[in-house]
Amino acid sequence: MTAAGRARREQIRLRAADLFARGMSPPEVVRRLWVSRTSAYAWHQRWEAGGLDALRSVGPGSRCRLDDEQRVRLAAELDRGPVAHGWTVDQRWTLGRFATLIARLFGVSYTLTGVDKLLYRMGYSA
Template sequence: MRYPDGGGLTAKQRARREQVRFEAAELFAQGVTPPQVARRLRVSRKSAYAWHARWRDGGAEALRSKGPSGRPSRMKPEWRAWLAAELDKGPAAHGWTEDQRWTLARVATVIARRFHVRFSQAQTWRILREMGWTVQVPVRRAAERDEEAVATWIKETWPRVERR
């Protein structure tokens, strides 16, 4: 089965699907046929027949979730806490002084320097997304910007220019 956005299921989604399978197991125990289970639970007949075969061979326990698919991430949970703290410090704390933007390449470099594990940009993005980070478009403002002068210009100069 393919999932949108290239990802699998969250823990909450896996638990919900597992609950549906357990409901199917209860119905099978009552003698309900797989096509009827499929209609009642609004799932495909193919799924209902597969669940029925697993239930028949191993009972309700055979329908328990096996957890997330694929290899476990090399990014350990304790590393994520450290990475979040380092990202909050900003790129300048890690030697990038020319601009104050985190890029995927920079984040991957910070991880590699600390933990000696290289992640691709796609993997780095997946890690950041799991940590709750989102894409940020930088505000295009000069570092030398004088907020007081801008406020004065907006209050005094702009009304005069706008009237023309």
């Protein structure tokens, strides 16, 4: 998520904290802020335990293990297709094959979920 996206989400959480401080319940926060029930209850629990600071952003989530140059190279290798990397029988990309290619090229291991998120950030989709 971008810094701007994190800031927008933080503002919603801080508005929720203000509503909690005014005595509103999580269901009321759901209706007022158009957020999920799960989020409102989780925020309320965090707010009760740690106040306003508990709802502040802690910064970006996980950082990409590949740098910009490696991501550019990965994109070029993906564009070459599976056959160029030895998958000749079934010539489709899979998350497992992406993970294998990343490990071969850069010595970095990714879970399938991690590969999916990396590819999404790079603009690829299933």
